[in-house]
Amino acid sequence: MIRKLFITPFQKFINTGSLAGILLLSTTILALIWANSPFAHVYENLLRHEIGVSFQNFEIKESLLFWINDGLMAIFFFLIGLELKRELLIGELNTVKKAAFPFIAALGGVLAPVAIYMFLNHSPETEPGWGIVMATDIAFALAVLSALGKRAPLSLKIFLTAFAIIDDIAAVLVIALFYSTNIEWSYILYGLLLIGFLGLLYHKRKYTFTIGIILAIIIWFLFLGSGIHPTIAGVLLAFTIPIKRRIDLNSFSNNLTTISDNISKAPNEPEKKLLTKDEMSYVNKLIHLTFEVRSPLQQLEHALHNLIAYFILPVFAFANAGVTIGGGSHLDYELVAHIAVSLFVGKMLGVSLFSYISVKLKLTELPSGVKMRHVIGISAIAGVGFTMSIFIANLAFLDNPVLINSSKVGIVIGSVISGIVGYTLLRLMDIIKQRKKTAL
Structure with a gap:
C-alpha cells in the first residue's frame, strides 16, 4: 500500500516531466526559428510590449518579458519550494541516509562546473556567469531519461529528480546571495514578517487560499522593490503551506x-x-x-504541476530561447564555449566522481537497482541545464544583450551535447547488458 501511494504519484510526475521536456524543446525550437526569420522584429516587439495596471497614484507597467521572468517564474519557484518541503519532511530527503547520495552527487554537480568555468574564464566582464552552469533542468533531463523507457530503472529516475531538486535549491541560494543588488532591507523585513504571519495563521487556524493569494501578491511586490529577485518570495511562501491534513x-x-x-x-424527484x-x-x-482530508501542500503541488509543465515553462522557454545566430549578430564565442564545456564536462565529472568517492568511502550507498555505470550516464544527462541556467544568465548579464545571447547559445549547445551523450551511454550499457544475458 505504501509503495503504491508513493510510486504511483512519482510515476505520474515523471510522465509529466517527460511530456514537459518535449514541449520545452518544441517551444525552444520555435523561438529560435522565429528569432532568426525575416519576422524577428515581431518576436522582439511582442516581448517588449508593455502590460500593466494603473489607478490613482499607483502604476506598474512592464514588458511581457518581465512578467514572464519575474511574475510567472515566481509560481515556478513556489512549486520548487513545495517539492523541497515535501522531500525534506516525508520524501527522498527526509533522513540523512536518504539525502546523502543525491546530496553529494548534487554537490559535485555544482562545484565541478563552477570550478571549470572559473578556470576557463579570464575576463572580468564574463566572471558573473559562473552561476549559469550550476543547475540541472528536471523536465528536460527526465525527458531524455524517459526516452529509454523501461531500460532505465525507476530508482534511477528518482535519483535524478532528487539531485536535480538539490541543484535547484543551490541555484535559488545563489540567486538570493549573488545576483541581487541595491538591497532595501526594510522591504525584505516587511516581506518576511508577512510570510511569518501567514505561516502562523495557517498553523493556528487553517489554510485559506484567498488570504494566501492576497498576501502573496503583496509579498511579491515587497521583494520586487527590495532588490532581491521576487522569485525568491515564491520559495519562502511555499514553506508556509501546511502538509498536515485536518482529518484522517x-x-x-x-x-x-x-x-x-x-x-x-x-426523496428522489427527477423533475426537481x-x-x-x-x-x-x-x-x-x-x-x-473533501477539503479537510487533503493536504494543502499536496493539493497545491498537484494543481500547479500541469500549469507549470504545460504553460509557464514553455512560455519561459519561448520568451528566452530566441537567440539570433548569424546574420550579423554578435556573440562572445569564448563565453559560449566556456558555458557549454562547463555544463557537459563539469556535470559529468562532478556528479560521477563525487558519487564514486562517496560510495567507496562508505559515506553513501547506491540506490536499489542503480549501478555506477548508470550514474555515469546520469551525470552526463545532468548537464542539461536549460530553464534555471537561462534564468541566471538573464540576471548575471542584465544589461548586456550580447553576453545574454552568448550564454543562451552556450546553454543550448551544452545541454544538447549532454542529453545526446547521456542517452547514448545508457543505451549502450543496456545493449551490452542484453548481449551478456543472451551469451549466457
Whole structure:
C-alpha cells in the first residue's frame, strides 16, 4: 500500500516531466526559428510590449518579458519550494541516509562546473556567469531519461529528480546571495514578517487560499522593490503551506458514510431542478470534508504541476530561447564555449566522481537497482541545464544583450551535447547488458 501511494504519484510526475521536456524543446525550437526569420522584429516587439495596471497614484507597467521572468517564474519557484518541503519532511530527503547520495552527487554537480568555468574564464566582464552552469533542468533531463523507457530503472529516475531538486535549491541560494543588488532591507523585513504571519495563521487556524493569494501578491511586490529577485518570495511562501491534513481517512470515511446515508434518505424527484436546504447543507458538508482530508501542500503541488509543465515553462522557454545566430549578430564565442564545456564536462565529472568517492568511502550507498555505470550516464544527462541556467544568465548579464545571447547559445549547445551523450551511454550499457544475458 505504501509503495503504491508513493510510486504511483512519482510515476505520474515523471510522465509529466517527460511530456514537459518535449514541449520545452518544441517551444525552444520555435523561438529560435522565429528569432532568426525575416519576422524577428515581431518576436522582439511582442516581448517588449508593455502590460500593466494603473489607478490613482499607483502604476506598474512592464514588458511581457518581465512578467514572464519575474511574475510567472515566481509560481515556478513556489512549486520548487513545495517539492523541497515535501522531500525534506516525508520524501527522498527526509533522513540523512536518504539525502546523502543525491546530496553529494548534487554537490559535485555544482562545484565541478563552477570550478571549470572559473578556470576557463579570464575576463572580468564574463566572471558573473559562473552561476549559469550550476543547475540541472528536471523536465528536460527526465525527458531524455524517459526516452529509454523501461531500460532505465525507476530508482534511477528518482535519483535524478532528487539531485536535480538539490541543484535547484543551490541555484535559488545563489540567486538570493549573488545576483541581487541595491538591497532595501526594510522591504525584505516587511516581506518576511508577512510570510511569518501567514505561516502562523495557517498553523493556528487553517489554510485559506484567498488570504494566501492576497498576501502573496503583496509579498511579491515587497521583494520586487527590495532588490532581491521576487522569485525568491515564491520559495519562502511555499514553506508556509501546511502538509498536515485536518482529518484522517477513517474519519473521512465515517463522515462520508453519514452524509451519503442522509442524502439517500431524501426523496428522489427527477423533475426537481434545485436542491432543498437540507440537501444543500449535505453537499456543503461534503465539499468541506473533501477539503479537510487533503493536504494543502499536496493539493497545491498537484494543481500547479500541469500549469507549470504545460504553460509557464514553455512560455519561459519561448520568451528566452530566441537567440539570433548569424546574420550579423554578435556573440562572445569564448563565453559560449566556456558555458557549454562547463555544463557537459563539469556535470559529468562532478556528479560521477563525487558519487564514486562517496560510495567507496562508505559515506553513501547506491540506490536499489542503480549501478555506477548508470550514474555515469546520469551525470552526463545532468548537464542539461536549460530553464534555471537561462534564468541566471538573464540576471548575471542584465544589461548586456550580447553576453545574454552568448550564454543562451552556450546553454543550448551544452545541454544538447549532454542529453545526446547521456542517452547514448545508457543505451549502450543496456545493449551490452542484453548481449551478456543472451551469451549466457
